[in-house]
Amino acid sequence: MGYRDLTVLRGVTLEIVPGEVLAVIGPNGVGKSTIVRVASGRLPPQSGRVGINGRALHELSPSARAQLVCVVPQATNLPPTFRAMDVVLMGRTPYLGWFETESQEDRKLATEAMALTDTLDMAERLVEELSGGEQQRLLIARALAQASPIMLLDEPTAHLDLRHQDRVLGLVRRLAKEKDLAVLLALHDLNLVSRYADRVVLLSDGVVRQVGDPEQVLNPDLLAEAYGIRIDVVPSPVDGKPLVLSAE
Amino acid sequence: MQSRLRDRIFDRKAERTHLQEVARSLGLFSLAFALLLTACAAPADLLAGPLQVTDGLGREISLEGPAVRIVSLAPSNTEMLFAIGAGSQVVGRDEASDHPAQAAEVASIGSTFGQLNTEAILALDPDLVLAADITAPEQLQSMEALGLTTFVLANPSDFEGLYENLETVGELTGHTVEASELAANLRARVENVIATMGDIDRVAVFYEIDGSDPSAPWTTGAGTFQDLLIELAGGENVASGIQGWGQIDIEQLVIQDPEVIVYGEGPFVVTTVQSLSERPGWDGIAAVQAGRVIPIDTNWVDRPGPRLVDALEAMARALHPELFD
């Protein structure tokens, strides 16, 4: 899979299941974002297919696709003078014709999504008045309003501080369990992966190196080979989960 | 809406018919005098009956009688109207019509960048709108749609065309006698210039209409009235290779080496004899070296009216001063 003249990933076979957070890790440029784009159906694979319950995703109409898969992008360049509520309402797009406007039902779903993401109190505020963490939660609310069984997240914590990183990923994990969502998470930060993912996929050189639970994949030798530096993994003094450290 | 408009047009026609009846009865009364005093051709004879005249677009234009409320849409038209004594019948004029001085007193109907104020024209209630080549066909059509009678006076391509235009304007306004007299007078002056020239040696002339770009000044080539003026005045247009208006390359001009340079002088023209002579590269041209750079009033030349003859005489004087001393 990849772009017109460039094959970024080869022979990747992944399966995500409801209620599970699957994290994709790997060095820069390895194709984490490409996986998200292909899995969202925006980018058709050069060979093979992306299917949901047996249906090929990129052959569906955009709205049918969006009813099955929602994407949480990085919270950058959002239209600054949109009200927070309007941003979340955009999640209802796949259920509306071009000429339709949101119904009471759509507003109710958006309000619920905002309640779940703890953004309801900022509903009337403008995007430009919100912090990065608030904007990121707003995008998760928008994805929830989309009410699709699969949620893809591309580096949702890239611009967040420690506290907000935890809040956002904790929220994603809780939602996966409560709403039985299948979550695919592209993430740089291996220690966040260790804490929030159920399963991890390690990519390097365009192929899958390892799939398994965090303890299995966050292995010093595997990581050293993939990232090209010496790496130590120790149990975290907080919760005993693997803690990844550079040993250079 | 349409029927409403038609009613109104009929109203206007009815008014005029009434006027003509009055005039006609007066006319019968004075018929005896008229027989005695045949020279009494004086003011626009409202006695004349309906007219049918072919305009510059080949349209047959019908008038109930000579026009008495005329809107002129071009300076040349205005000049012709006043020259044949129909000035008092002009009720509206375009913004550029500034000659003769009395014309400026007539109400302007606008025309900036060619935009006409139809509302002002309509309010003047004209019985004839005298248009010209510069009037866009769309404007003619819309004025016709508003119930106005338009007549296009095409630009003449030679002096015969000018005389014909004068006769036409005379016919439209009831000044046929004055128009014929003026045409004969102008014809005599033109023929005098031609006779004076005989088969004199022709001088090479460059005619500049705009020198904003001294390296490629605008000139008038074959087919223009300027070209004709040069030829009749005993000259040879160095730009006759150009068709119509165009820019000539300064290198071409230096090679052609005209003996006389004539430039149009008037509004928007900043060229002077001095500035033209000081342009880089122009000092090599014979006309500049001999000091034979002569201005001519651009309005005489650009407006295809009676003053074209003034332009011809000025051109002849410029090219062959020796014949006029």
Place this chain on the structure above:
Amino acid sequence: MKSAAVSSISPWIWTVGALVVAIVASVAIGAVSIPVDAVAGILLSPLVEFESEIPPAFSTILYEIRLPNLVLVALAGMALGASGTAFQGLFRNPLADPYVIGVAAGAGLAAVLAMSAQWPADLLGMAAIPAAAFVGALLTVALVYALARVGRSTPVTTLILAGVAVSSFATAITSMTMLLSTSELHRAVTWMVGGFALGGWGPVMAALPYVALALAVLLTMGRPLDVLQFGDEQAGQLGLDVDRVKLVIVVAASLAAATAVAFLGIIAFVGLVVPHLARLLWGTSYRRLLPLATLLGASFLLGADIVARSIISPRVLPLGVVTAVVGAPFFLYLLARSKRRLRAW
């Protein structure tokens, strides 16, 4: 924070109020001063019998010149307002306007070509120059769109680049054609700066179906335009058929602008200033902006038309000159006044 009720109603009061004022002023003001009671008398004459004598020319001026002109200018203003808003939303750029992708240049070229071929005012019963301009504008937009396509999508950058390139080319050919056919130069200049002020109801009837169709489509594109504000990638992930939406908006907005250009010449700045003003006053949601900018466009152009007809009366100033002279400084004022909001398209 303003009260939601007030902020959601007042823009409508403002825009509708401004339009009513503009319409009344437009009927009352002209080269010929018609007393207010005469105007009322003429307009009400089908209903009420009036004693007073009203000159018949007044009635012709009102019914055959002022009213059709008012409707045509209002239609063009609506078309340019909606079209400008749609293009700004599509390009997510407050400096975009319909002319960016070649509407004006294409219309100008076609009009000048038709004039140099000495087309008459009337061809097969249609106003020939507006018809040519209209077709030229649409063909140019189609060409620009085809050139800008990359695979299945149409990125904004290639669309603008193709628009600039094709416009420059068309403008160059236009200049050349005008220089080569000096006999039609005057007609061409007249058309370009403000159309022909045709008068009568013919042009109104010719323009109405296109403007109505384009506005009907554009006014329902508010929500898709809102979704597009998140960028093509997110809009697609949100379930919008991005390529088709863009195509529909480009076609409808070009149709609207092409109609305005065809009948009133190349009118600068309306498509730029009007949506911008509406956005500064009332925020960014295209669902609100589109109808507001449409109404505001009509008021703005009617106001410009009143100035054009009265400032140096009886001479008429070309409409395009007025909108540029009024629009450019106004645009700079808006820019200076609200730089914070400018970032927030």
